Amino acid sequence: MSIIKYKASKSGASSIDYAFYGDSGTQKMLHLAAGTSRVAAFRSSFGDLATPAVRDVIVAAAEGHGRKIHLHTYTLAFHPDEFDVTNPEHLDRVAAVGERLVKRMHSAGYAVVVHDDADGGHAHAHIYVVNHDDLTGQSIQRYTSWKNGLRQLNDELMESEGLRVLPDPEREKPAWIQRREDFTAGGFEQVLGDRVAAALRDPRSVDREHFEEVLAERDVTLAVTDRDGWSYKMRRTDTGKLGRKKSSGLTPEFTADGAQEIFNYHAQRAAQAVRERDEEEREKEISDGHLGRFESTGVGTEAGTGTGPADRGVGTDTGTEADTDDFDLEALDAEPAGDERVPAVRGQRRPGDDRGREGGAGREDEGAPGRRAARGPDAGRATSPSVDRDAERDAIEAMLVDDAVGDVASRLAAAASSRRSRSRTHSRQKGA
Numbered sequence: 001m002s003i004i005k006y007k008a009s010k011s012g013a014s015s016i017d018y019a020f021y022g023d024s025g026t027q028k029m030l031h032l033a034a035g036t037s038r039v040a041a042f043r044s045s046f047g048d049l050a051t052p053a054v055r056d057v058i059v060a061a062a063e064g065h066g067r068k069i070h071l072h073t074y075t076l077a078f079h080p081d082e083f084d085v086t087n088p089e090h091l092d093r094v095a096a097v098g099e100r101l102v103k104r105m106h107s108a109g110y111a112v113v114v115h116d117d118a119d120g121g122h123a124h125a126h127i128y129v130v131n132h133d134d135l136t137g138q139s140i141q142r143y144t145s146w147k148n149g150l151r152q153l154n155d156e157l158m159e160s161e162g163l164r165v166l167p168d169p170e171r172e173k174p175a176w177i178q179r180r181e182d183f184t185a186g187g188f189e190q191v192l193g194d195r196v197a198a199a200l201r202d203p204r205s206v207d208r209e210h211f212e213e214v215l216a217e218r219d220v221t222l223a224v225t226d227r228d229g230w231s232y233k234m235r236r237t238d239t240g241k242l243g244r245k246k247s248s249g250l251t252p253e254f255t256a257d258g259a260q261e262i263f264n265y266h267a268q269r270a271a272q273a274v275r276e277r278d279e280e281e282r283e284k285e286i287s288d289g290h291l292g293r294f295e296s297t298g299v300g301t302e303a304g305t306g307t308g309p310a311d312r313g314v315g316t317d318t319g320t321e322a323d324t325d326d327f328d329l330e331a332l333d334a335e336p337a338g339d340e341r342v343p344a345v346r347g348q349r350r351p352g353d354d355r356g357r358e359g360g361a362g363r364e365d366e367g368a369p370g371r372r373a374a375r376g377p378d379a380g381r382a383t384s385p386s387v388d389r390d391a392e393r394d395a396i397e398a399m400l401v402d403d404a405v406g407d408v409a410s411r412l413a414a415a416a417s418s419r420r421s422r423s424r425t426h427s428r429q430k431g432a
Contacts, residue, residue: 002076002077002078002079002082002154002158002163003076003077004074004075004076004101004146004150004151004154005074005075005077005146005175005177005178006072006073006074006143006144006145006146006150006178007073007074007075007177007178007179007181007182008069008071008072008073008131008144008181009062009069009070009071009072009073009128009181010068010069010070010181010185011070011181011185012058012059012061012062012063012070012071013059013062013063013185014185014186014190015062015070015071015073015128015181016055016058016059016062016111016128017055018177018180018194019038019039019111019113019115019126019128020037020038020039020050020055020113021037021038022038022198023194023195023197023198032052037050038115038117039113039114039115040085040088040091040114040115040116041088041091041092041094041095041113041114041125042095042111042112042113042114043095043096043098043099043111043112044058044110044111044112045109045110045111046058046061046109046111050113054111058109058111058128058130061109061130061132062128062130062131065130065131065132065139067131067132067139069131069139070130070131071128071129071130071131072106072128072129072131072140072144073126073127073128073129073177073178073181074101074102074126074127074129074150075124075125075126075127075175075177075178076094076097076098076101076124076125076127076154077122077123077124078094078122078123078124078163079122079164080121080122080123082123082163082164083122083123084123085116085121085122085123086116090123091114091116091123092114094114094123094124094125095112095114095125097125097157097161097163098112098114098125098127099112100157100161101127101153101154101157102127102129104153104157105129105142105143105153106129106133106140106142106143107133107134107135108129108130108131108132108133108134108140109129109130109132109134110127110128110129110130111127111128112125112126112127112128113125113126113127113128114126117201121265121269126177175251175253176193176194176196176197176250176251176253176254179193179250179251180193180194188234188236188237188238188243188245189245189250191234191237192220192232192234192243192245192250193245193250193251193254195215195218195219195220195234196215196220196232196250196254197253197254198218199211199214199215199217199218199220200253200254200259200262202214203266203269203270204266205262205263205266206263206266206267206270207263207267208222208259208263211259211263215232219234219235220232220233220234221233221234223244224256228246229246229247229248229255229256230246230247230254230255230256230259231244231245231246231247232244232245232247232250232254
């Protein structure tokens with residue numbers, strides 16, 4: 001979805017300098033010194049790169065035909081949802097679309113300059129067409145009105161490019177990039193407007209208070225009255241007196257309503273940046289917290305190999321240490337023979353396995369409900385109900401899944417202690 005705006009330029013040098021270097025002499029000097037420009041993407045019939053040499057060629061062509069109107073300028077602006085100003089490929093696509101549009105409109109020299117610093121964060125292209133038709137040798141007369149062909153041609157191009165078309169277009173409101181051409185190049189109004197526009201683009205301008213602070217850095221003050229609304233004041237260079245201009249006399253962008261839309265955009269971007277920073281800090285805290293748990297439990301390179309001094313295990317009170325990765329759930333089906341019985345671990349022998357087992361008082365009745373008959377060397381030892389075994393096994397499995405790293409050792413120790421306690425109870429009951 002795009003909006004096309006038109007304005008005639010009477011100063012080719014001023015228009016091209018604004019496109020290449022910005023809205024102040026200081027910015028231009030800084031760019032020239034660094035060999036840079038504010039151009040994010042570029043297309044031109046005069047050269048492929050936005051260099052000072054190409055700039056000079058464009059200006060010479062614009063001023064060389066001797067007409068009052070040097071250039072026909074167009075601004076092609078897209079919705080932020082359609083193109084991302086932070087994506088170079090998107091900006092290059094904007095330049096390509098702008099070039100196709102100018103070729104459909106005119107047979108004249110042109111330059112398409114794409115910027116990524118719009119107040120509202122939308123990708124936009126500035127199109128400059130020399131006011132000289134190469135086919136007729138005359139000045140350009142076509143597509144100089146928004147309602148008489150310009151909008152319709154733009155909509156046709158957007159549709160052919162697979163881009164959205166504005167469903168119910170309204171008369172475009174002149175942005176500063178068009179309005180500045182109405183004022184004398186380097187004059188009070190143009191310089192004042194350039195400074196206000198730069199202040200609005202500043203990301204610090206999230207509300208009126210901060211906007212005024214940014215304006216003050218540029219020697220501009222904001223005056224608010226019930227009669228005139230917002231006005232801007234600045235010291236004139238020609239008379240030295242304090243000059244004043246109503247915001248509506250410059251562009252609707254500079255009014256209270258227009259500026260508020262830009263404030264909202266900057267505030268949303270700032271809030272998003274804060275959320276992203278907070279999220280990064282939370283992730284770092286979580287990461288650091290897990291590292292601390294590993295260190296406090298001894299889980300690490302040494303613990304993972306079972307060779308460290310703080311290997312994960314059942315606990316010191318059980319008389320054995322083990323890596324939880326080797327924990328044998330099948331061993332839980334076997335009941336402990338005494339107070340020192342602990343859950344079995346693959347590759348390790350449980351305490352007491354080498355001791356002879358006493359025959360006990362006799363075998364339980366094989367048909368006793370809820371009991372399993374003891375056989376072999378385990379005959380005579382107390383057994384727990386199968387329901388208890390299944391429940392305990394499920395609990396152990398859940399613990400291993402839920403927290404297989406941090407506190408599984410302490411939970412296993414608690415399970416072993418519980419089993420020993422029940423074993424002692426069974427033994428006392430059997431002895432009784």
